[in-house]
Amino acid sequence: MSWSTFGERFTRRTGALELMDDLGRAIGGEQTDALMLGGGNPGRIPAVQDAFRARLAEISQDPAAFDRMLGNYAPPRGEIYFRRALARLLRDQYGWPLTADNVCLSAGSQAAFFLLFNLLGGEHSDGSQRRILLPMTPEYIGYSDVGLSEGLFTSRRPSIEHLDDTLFKYHVDFAALAPGDDVAAICVSRPTNPTGNVLTDTELARLDELAQQRNIPLIVDSAYGLPFPSIVFTEATPIWNDNIILCMSLSKLGLPGLRTGIVVAREEIISALASVTAILNLSVPSVGAVLLQDMVESGAIIRLSRNVIRPFYQAKAQSAAHWLKQAMAGYPCHIHRPEGAMFLWVWFPGLPVTSAQLYRRLKDAGVLVVPGHHFFPGLEATDWPHRNECLRVSFAQPDATVEAGIKAIAAQVKRIFDQATS
Secondary structure (H helix, E strand, C coil): CCCCHHHHHHHCCCHHHHHHHHHHHHHCCCCCCCEECCCCCCCCCHHHHHHHHHHHHHHHCCHHHHHHHHHCCCCCCCCHHHHHHHHHHHHHHHCCCCCHHHEEEECCHHHHHHHHHHHHCEECCCCCEEEEEECCCCCCHHHCCCCCCCCCEEECCCEEEECCCCEEEEECCHHHCCCCCCEEEEEEECCCCCCCCCCCHHHHHHHHHHHHHHCCCEEEECCCCCCCCCCECCCCCCCCCCCEEEEEECHHHCCHHHCCEEEECCHHHHHHHHHHHHHHCCCCCCHHHHHHHHHHHHCHHHHHHHHHHHHHHHHHHHHHHHHHHHHCCCCCCEEECCCECCEEEEECCCCCCCHHHHHHHHHHCCEECEEHHHHCCCCCCCCCHHHHCEEEEECCCCHHHHHHHHHHHHHHHHHHHHHHHC
Protein backbone atom coordinates (compact mmCIF):
# COMPACT_ATOMS: atom_id res chain seq x y z
CA MET A 1 0.00 0.00 0.00
CA SER A 2 1.28 3.45 -0.89
CA TRP A 3 0.46 5.93 1.83
CA SER A 4 0.32 9.71 1.61
CA THR A 5 2.83 11.79 3.54
CA PHE A 6 0.21 12.01 6.27
CA GLY A 7 -0.23 8.23 6.15
CA GLU A 8 3.48 7.57 6.36
CA ARG A 9 3.84 9.90 9.33
CA PHE A 10 0.96 8.50 11.35
CA THR A 11 1.51 4.80 10.66
CA ARG A 12 5.18 4.73 11.66
CA ARG A 13 6.32 3.09 14.86
CA THR A 14 6.12 5.57 17.74
CA GLY A 15 6.61 5.48 21.47
CA ALA A 16 2.89 5.95 22.12
CA LEU A 17 2.05 3.08 19.74
CA GLU A 18 4.62 0.82 21.38
CA LEU A 19 3.23 1.64 24.81
CA MET A 20 -0.40 1.01 23.86
CA ASP A 21 0.45 -2.17 21.90
CA ASP A 22 2.19 -3.63 24.93
CA LEU A 23 -0.70 -2.62 27.16
CA GLY A 24 -3.22 -4.14 24.76
CA ARG A 25 -1.38 -7.44 24.47
CA ALA A 26 -1.11 -7.76 28.23
CA ILE A 27 -4.75 -6.90 28.89
CA GLY A 28 -5.89 -8.96 25.90
CA GLY A 29 -4.32 -12.12 27.23
CA GLU A 30 -1.18 -12.51 25.13
CA GLN A 31 1.03 -11.80 28.17
CA THR A 32 -1.24 -12.65 31.08
CA ASP A 33 1.68 -13.08 33.47
CA ALA A 34 3.35 -9.78 32.56
CA LEU A 35 4.07 -7.35 35.37
CA MET A 36 2.36 -4.22 34.05
CA LEU A 37 4.47 -1.29 35.19
CA GLY A 38 4.41 0.45 31.84
CA GLY A 39 0.99 1.78 30.91
CA GLY A 40 -0.80 4.84 32.21
CA ASN A 41 -3.87 2.90 33.26
CA PRO A 42 -5.14 4.24 36.60
CA GLY A 43 -5.44 2.05 39.67
CA ARG A 44 -8.66 0.43 40.80
CA ILE A 45 -9.93 2.36 43.82
CA PRO A 46 -13.03 0.66 45.27
CA ALA A 47 -14.64 3.81 46.70
CA VAL A 48 -14.25 5.60 43.37
CA GLN A 49 -15.58 2.69 41.36
CA ASP A 50 -18.55 2.36 43.71
CA ALA A 51 -19.41 6.04 43.17
CA PHE A 52 -19.33 5.63 39.39
CA ARG A 53 -21.39 2.42 39.51
CA ALA A 54 -24.02 4.06 41.68
CA ARG A 55 -24.33 7.03 39.33
CA LEU A 56 -24.49 4.75 36.28
CA ALA A 57 -27.33 2.81 37.90
CA GLU A 58 -29.22 6.06 38.53
CA ILE A 59 -28.80 7.16 34.91
CA SER A 60 -30.04 3.81 33.63
CA GLN A 61 -33.35 4.51 35.42
CA ASP A 62 -33.61 8.14 34.27
CA PRO A 63 -34.91 8.28 30.66
CA ALA A 64 -33.85 11.89 30.05
CA ALA A 65 -30.31 11.38 31.39
CA PHE A 66 -30.01 8.07 29.54
CA ASP A 67 -30.96 9.74 26.26
CA ARG A 68 -28.45 12.56 26.83
CA MET A 69 -25.74 10.02 27.53
CA LEU A 70 -26.34 7.65 24.62
CA GLY A 71 -29.20 8.76 22.41
CA ASN A 72 -28.31 12.27 21.24
CA TYR A 73 -25.46 14.05 19.52
CA ALA A 74 -23.89 16.65 21.76
CA PRO A 75 -22.82 20.02 20.33
CA PRO A 76 -19.23 20.11 19.00
CA ARG A 77 -18.17 21.84 22.24
CA GLY A 78 -19.59 18.97 24.28
CA GLU A 79 -22.55 18.38 26.55
CA ILE A 80 -23.89 21.77 27.63
CA TYR A 81 -25.08 20.86 31.14
CA PHE A 82 -21.68 19.48 32.08
CA ARG A 83 -19.88 22.51 30.67
CA ARG A 84 -22.13 24.87 32.65
CA ALA A 85 -21.59 22.84 35.81
CA LEU A 86 -17.81 22.80 35.39
CA ALA A 87 -17.60 26.54 34.70
CA ARG A 88 -19.65 27.18 37.85
CA LEU A 89 -17.46 24.83 39.93
CA LEU A 90 -14.28 26.58 38.81
CA ARG A 91 -15.81 30.01 39.48
CA ASP A 92 -16.81 28.93 42.99
CA GLN A 93 -13.52 27.19 43.81
CA TYR A 94 -11.02 29.65 42.34
CA GLY A 95 -12.88 32.79 41.33
CA TRP A 96 -12.08 32.31 37.65
CA PRO A 97 -14.49 34.31 35.41
CA LEU A 98 -15.74 31.38 33.36
CA THR A 99 -18.93 30.42 31.53
CA ALA A 100 -19.81 27.35 29.51
CA ASP A 101 -18.38 29.16 26.48
CA ASN A 102 -14.91 28.83 28.04
CA VAL A 103 -15.17 25.03 28.17
CA CYS A 104 -15.13 22.35 25.53
CA LEU A 105 -14.76 18.59 25.58
CA SER A 106 -12.64 16.35 23.39
CA ALA A 107 -12.38 12.65 22.66
CA GLY A 108 -9.59 12.32 25.22
CA SER A 109 -6.71 14.64 26.08
CA GLN A 110 -4.58 13.24 23.27
CA ALA A 111 -7.10 14.48 20.72
CA ALA A 112 -7.17 17.90 22.38
CA PHE A 113 -3.39 18.24 22.15
CA PHE A 114 -3.40 17.14 18.52
CA LEU A 115 -5.86 19.92 17.73
CA LEU A 116 -4.24 22.60 19.90
CA PHE A 117 -0.68 21.99 18.75
CA ASN A 118 -1.62 21.96 15.08
CA LEU A 119 -3.94 24.96 15.36
CA LEU A 120 -1.13 26.99 16.88
CA GLY A 121 2.07 25.45 15.53
CA GLY A 122 3.27 24.24 12.14
CA GLU A 123 3.03 26.13 8.85
CA HIS A 124 1.13 29.44 8.86
CA SER A 125 -0.47 31.21 5.91
CA ASP A 126 2.42 33.68 5.69
CA GLY A 127 4.80 30.76 5.10
CA SER A 128 6.35 30.90 8.56
CA GLN A 129 6.89 27.79 10.67
CA ARG A 130 5.79 28.07 14.30
CA ARG A 131 6.73 25.69 17.11
CA ILE A 132 5.58 24.65 20.56
CA LEU A 133 8.08 25.30 23.35
CA LEU A 134 8.44 22.63 26.02
CA PRO A 135 10.43 24.55 28.65
CA MET A 136 11.49 21.40 30.47
CA THR A 137 11.94 17.83 29.33
CA PRO A 138 11.35 14.98 30.00
CA GLU A 139 7.72 15.51 29.03
CA TYR A 140 4.66 13.48 28.09
CA ILE A 141 5.24 10.74 25.51
CA GLY A 142 1.99 11.60 23.72
CA TYR A 143 3.20 15.02 22.63
CA SER A 144 6.05 13.69 20.52
CA ASP A 145 4.24 12.53 17.41
CA VAL A 146 1.08 14.63 17.12
CA GLY A 147 2.52 17.23 14.75
CA LEU A 148 1.36 17.12 11.15
CA SER A 149 4.98 17.68 10.20
CA GLU A 150 8.39 17.28 11.77
CA GLY A 151 9.99 19.93 13.93
CA LEU A 152 6.86 20.99 15.80
CA PHE A 153 8.65 21.15 19.17
CA THR A 154 11.54 23.09 20.57
CA SER A 155 12.60 21.88 23.99
CA ARG A 156 15.00 22.65 26.80
CA ARG A 157 16.96 20.55 29.25
CA PRO A 158 16.08 21.04 32.91
CA SER A 159 18.40 21.97 35.71
CA ILE A 160 18.79 19.08 38.14
CA GLU A 161 18.68 19.55 41.90
CA HIS A 162 20.16 16.64 43.84
CA LEU A 163 18.31 15.97 47.09
CA ASP A 164 18.91 13.70 50.05
CA ASP A 165 18.32 9.94 50.03
CA THR A 166 19.05 9.35 46.30
CA LEU A 167 16.25 11.73 45.23
CA PHE A 168 16.51 14.52 42.66
CA LYS A 169 14.21 17.12 41.11
CA TYR A 170 14.01 18.84 37.74
CA HIS A 171 13.51 22.60 37.49
CA VAL A 172 12.91 24.90 34.53
CA ASP A 173 16.25 26.45 33.53
CA PHE A 174 14.99 29.97 32.89
CA ALA A 175 18.48 31.18 31.98
CA ALA A 176 18.46 28.84 28.97
CA LEU A 177 14.80 29.27 28.00
CA ALA A 178 15.01 32.18 25.53
CA PRO A 179 11.94 31.45 23.36
CA GLY A 180 12.43 32.59 19.79
CA ASP A 181 10.01 34.50 17.58
CA ASP A 182 8.96 31.19 16.02
CA VAL A 183 7.37 29.95 19.26
CA ALA A 184 3.57 29.77 19.00
CA ALA A 185 2.82 28.51 22.51
CA ILE A 186 4.46 27.24 25.69
CA CYS A 187 3.28 23.88 27.03
CA VAL A 188 3.88 22.19 30.39
CA SER A 189 2.29 19.29 32.24
CA ARG A 190 1.66 19.58 35.99
CA PRO A 191 2.23 17.02 37.45
CA THR A 192 4.52 15.88 34.70
CA ASN A 193 4.12 12.52 33.08
CA PRO A 194 6.65 10.76 33.25
CA THR A 195 8.51 12.24 36.22
CA GLY A 196 5.83 13.19 38.73
CA ASN A 197 7.43 16.64 38.88
CA VAL A 198 5.12 19.46 39.96
CA LEU A 199 6.19 22.86 38.75
CA THR A 200 6.33 25.26 41.67
CA ASP A 201 3.85 28.14 41.78
CA THR A 202 6.79 30.48 41.12
CA GLU A 203 7.90 28.55 38.04
CA LEU A 204 4.36 28.48 36.65
CA ALA A 205 3.87 32.20 37.30
CA ARG A 206 7.13 33.01 35.52
CA LEU A 207 6.10 30.93 32.49
CA ASP A 208 2.71 32.66 32.44
CA GLU A 209 4.40 36.06 32.57
CA LEU A 210 6.77 35.09 29.76
CA ALA A 211 3.90 33.83 27.60
CA GLN A 212 1.94 37.04 28.13
CA GLN A 213 4.99 39.15 27.27
CA ARG A 214 5.29 37.20 24.00
CA ASN A 215 1.52 37.29 23.40
CA ILE A 216 1.40 33.50 23.09
CA PRO A 217 -0.73 31.01 25.07
CA LEU A 218 0.53 28.96 27.99
CA ILE A 219 -0.91 25.43 27.76
CA VAL A 220 -1.11 23.65 31.14
CA ASP A 221 -1.74 19.91 30.95
CA SER A 222 -3.44 19.00 34.22
CA ALA A 223 -4.52 15.46 33.36
CA TYR A 224 -3.16 14.25 36.72
CA GLY A 225 -3.48 17.52 38.53
CA LEU A 226 -5.78 20.20 39.87
CA PRO A 227 -8.65 20.55 40.40
CA PHE A 228 -9.22 16.85 39.68
CA PRO A 229 -8.04 14.10 39.95
CA SER A 230 -5.69 16.05 42.28
CA ILE A 231 -2.85 13.51 42.22
CA VAL A 232 -0.50 16.13 43.66
CA PHE A 233 1.55 15.42 46.79
CA THR A 234 3.09 18.87 47.28
CA GLU A 235 1.88 22.44 47.62
CA ALA A 236 0.50 23.71 44.31
CA THR A 237 -2.05 26.31 43.27
CA PRO A 238 -3.91 26.10 39.96
CA ILE A 239 -3.95 29.25 37.84
CA TRP A 240 -6.02 30.40 34.88
CA ASN A 241 -6.42 33.58 32.91
CA ASP A 242 -7.49 34.25 29.33
CA ASN A 243 -3.97 33.55 28.09
CA ILE A 244 -3.86 30.08 29.68
CA ILE A 245 -5.26 26.95 28.06
CA LEU A 246 -6.00 24.50 30.86
CA CYS A 247 -6.39 20.87 29.80
CA MET A 248 -7.96 18.24 32.07
CA SER A 249 -9.15 14.69 31.74
CA LEU A 250 -11.55 12.17 33.24
CA SER A 251 -9.15 9.29 32.57
CA LYS A 252 -7.07 9.46 35.74
CA LEU A 253 -10.19 9.64 37.89
CA GLY A 254 -10.51 5.99 36.87
CA LEU A 255 -12.41 6.41 33.58
CA PRO A 256 -9.86 6.00 30.77
CA GLY A 257 -12.31 4.04 28.62
CA LEU A 258 -14.59 7.07 28.29
CA ARG A 259 -11.95 9.14 26.42
CA THR A 260 -13.09 12.49 27.75
CA GLY A 261 -10.75 15.46 27.70
CA ILE A 262 -11.60 18.96 28.89
CA VAL A 263 -10.20 22.28 27.65
CA VAL A 264 -10.73 25.55 29.53
CA ALA A 265 -9.68 28.61 27.52
CA ARG A 266 -10.83 31.93 26.17
CA GLU A 267 -13.79 31.69 23.83
CA GLU A 268 -11.78 32.29 20.64
CA ILE A 269 -9.78 29.09 21.28
CA ILE A 270 -12.84 27.09 22.33
CA SER A 271 -14.63 28.13 19.14
CA ALA A 272 -11.68 27.02 17.00
CA LEU A 273 -11.56 23.62 18.71
CA ALA A 274 -15.29 23.18 18.20
CA SER A 275 -14.97 24.00 14.50
CA VAL A 276 -12.34 21.31 13.97
CA THR A 277 -14.29 18.82 16.10
CA ALA A 278 -17.39 19.33 13.95
CA ILE A 279 -15.37 18.47 10.84
CA LEU A 280 -13.51 15.49 12.29
CA ASN A 281 -16.10 13.92 14.61
CA LEU A 282 -19.36 15.90 14.27
CA SER A 283 -19.59 15.66 18.05
CA VAL A 284 -17.75 14.40 21.12
CA PRO A 285 -18.88 11.55 23.40
CA SER A 286 -21.37 12.46 26.11
CA VAL A 287 -20.97 9.42 28.37
CA GLY A 288 -18.34 10.95 30.66
CA ALA A 289 -20.07 14.31 30.79
CA VAL A 290 -23.44 12.90 31.80
CA LEU A 291 -21.90 10.42 34.23
CA LEU A 292 -19.91 13.11 36.08
CA GLN A 293 -22.36 16.03 35.83
CA ASP A 294 -23.94 15.53 39.27
CA MET A 295 -20.53 15.09 40.92
CA VAL A 296 -19.34 18.33 39.34
CA GLU A 297 -22.48 20.23 40.32
CA SER A 298 -22.22 19.13 43.96
CA GLY A 299 -18.44 19.49 44.20
CA ALA A 300 -18.16 15.80 45.08
CA ILE A 301 -15.57 15.38 42.32
CA ILE A 302 -13.22 17.71 44.25
CA ARG A 303 -13.81 15.94 47.57
CA LEU A 304 -13.36 12.49 46.03
CA SER A 305 -10.13 13.60 44.40
CA ARG A 306 -8.66 15.19 47.52
CA ASN A 307 -9.83 12.67 50.11
CA VAL A 308 -9.67 9.35 48.24
CA ILE A 309 -7.71 9.48 44.98
CA ARG A 310 -4.76 11.59 46.15
CA PRO A 311 -4.06 9.59 49.36
CA PHE A 312 -4.31 6.32 47.41
CA TYR A 313 -1.56 7.30 44.98
CA GLN A 314 0.59 9.09 47.56
CA ALA A 315 0.78 5.93 49.66
CA LYS A 316 1.63 3.87 46.59
CA ALA A 317 4.35 6.32 45.56
CA GLN A 318 5.99 6.09 48.97
CA SER A 319 5.90 2.29 48.93
CA ALA A 320 7.28 2.04 45.39
CA ALA A 321 10.14 4.43 46.15
CA HIS A 322 10.99 2.48 49.31
CA TRP A 323 11.07 -0.85 47.45
CA LEU A 324 13.27 0.55 44.70
CA LYS A 325 15.75 2.12 47.12
CA GLN A 326 16.05 -1.18 48.94
CA ALA A 327 16.39 -3.23 45.76
CA MET A 328 19.05 -0.95 44.22
CA ALA A 329 21.11 -0.31 47.35
CA GLY A 330 24.78 0.02 46.46
CA TYR A 331 24.15 0.64 42.73
CA PRO A 332 23.74 3.89 40.79
CA CYS A 333 20.06 4.79 41.08
CA HIS A 334 18.25 8.11 41.58
CA ILE A 335 14.50 8.65 41.82
CA HIS A 336 12.79 11.88 40.86
CA ARG A 337 11.07 13.07 44.03
CA PRO A 338 7.50 11.76 43.78
CA GLU A 339 5.39 14.91 43.77
CA GLY A 340 2.37 13.68 41.81
CA ALA A 341 0.95 11.47 39.04
CA MET A 342 1.33 7.67 39.21
CA PHE A 343 4.89 6.98 38.11
CA LEU A 344 8.41 6.71 39.43
CA TRP A 345 10.98 8.29 37.14
CA VAL A 346 14.17 6.33 37.71
CA TRP A 347 17.63 7.46 36.63
CA PHE A 348 20.51 4.98 36.44
CA PRO A 349 23.60 7.21 35.94
CA GLY A 350 26.20 5.55 33.73
CA LEU A 351 23.86 2.76 32.62
CA PRO A 352 25.97 0.58 30.29
CA VAL A 353 23.05 -0.04 27.88
CA THR A 354 20.44 2.32 26.45
CA SER A 355 17.01 2.65 27.98
CA ALA A 356 15.59 0.99 24.83
CA GLN A 357 17.86 -2.02 25.32
CA LEU A 358 16.95 -2.20 29.00
CA TYR A 359 13.26 -2.03 28.05
CA ARG A 360 13.64 -5.03 25.72
CA ARG A 361 15.48 -7.04 28.37
CA LEU A 362 12.79 -6.30 30.90
CA LYS A 363 10.06 -7.15 28.41
CA ASP A 364 11.72 -10.53 27.77
CA ALA A 365 11.77 -11.01 31.55
CA GLY A 366 8.03 -10.31 31.75
CA VAL A 367 8.16 -6.73 33.06
CA LEU A 368 6.63 -3.93 31.02
CA VAL A 369 7.93 -0.40 31.61
CA VAL A 370 8.48 2.58 29.29
CA PRO A 371 12.04 3.47 28.20
CA GLY A 372 13.06 7.02 29.01
CA HIS A 373 14.25 8.14 25.58
CA HIS A 374 10.63 8.49 24.39
CA PHE A 375 10.04 11.41 26.78
CA PHE A 376 12.31 14.01 25.24
CA PRO A 377 10.36 15.52 22.32
CA GLY A 378 12.42 18.17 20.61
CA LEU A 379 15.68 16.78 22.00
CA GLU A 380 15.82 13.56 19.98
CA ALA A 381 18.93 14.63 18.08
CA THR A 382 20.97 15.58 21.14
CA ASP A 383 23.71 13.42 22.60
CA TRP A 384 22.65 14.01 26.21
CA PRO A 385 23.35 10.63 27.94
CA HIS A 386 20.60 11.29 30.48
CA ARG A 387 17.99 10.53 27.81
CA ASN A 388 19.10 6.90 27.71
CA GLU A 389 19.57 6.34 31.43
CA CYS A 390 15.95 6.60 32.64
CA LEU A 391 12.79 4.51 32.92
CA ARG A 392 9.19 5.35 33.70
CA VAL A 393 7.70 2.87 36.16
CA SER A 394 3.99 2.90 36.97
CA PHE A 395 2.94 2.15 40.54
CA ALA A 396 -0.82 2.13 39.85
CA GLN A 397 -1.11 -1.66 39.81
CA PRO A 398 -1.72 -3.75 42.97
CA ASP A 399 1.12 -3.54 45.47
CA ALA A 400 2.21 -7.16 44.97
CA THR A 401 2.59 -6.54 41.23
CA VAL A 402 4.51 -3.30 41.74
CA GLU A 403 6.88 -4.80 44.32
CA ALA A 404 7.57 -7.87 42.17
CA GLY A 405 8.14 -5.70 39.11
CA ILE A 406 10.54 -3.38 40.94
CA LYS A 407 12.55 -6.33 42.22
CA ALA A 408 12.74 -7.72 38.67
CA ILE A 409 13.86 -4.35 37.29
CA ALA A 410 16.54 -4.07 39.96
CA ALA A 411 17.79 -7.57 39.24
CA GLN A 412 18.21 -6.83 35.54
CA VAL A 413 19.87 -3.44 36.10
CA LYS A 414 22.29 -4.79 38.70
CA ARG A 415 23.19 -7.65 36.34
CA ILE A 416 23.94 -5.14 33.59
CA PHE A 417 26.20 -3.06 35.85
CA ASP A 418 27.95 -6.19 37.15
CA GLN A 419 28.60 -7.52 33.64
CA ALA A 420 30.02 -4.17 32.55
CA THR A 421 32.56 -4.16 35.38
CA SER A 422 33.51 -7.84 35.37
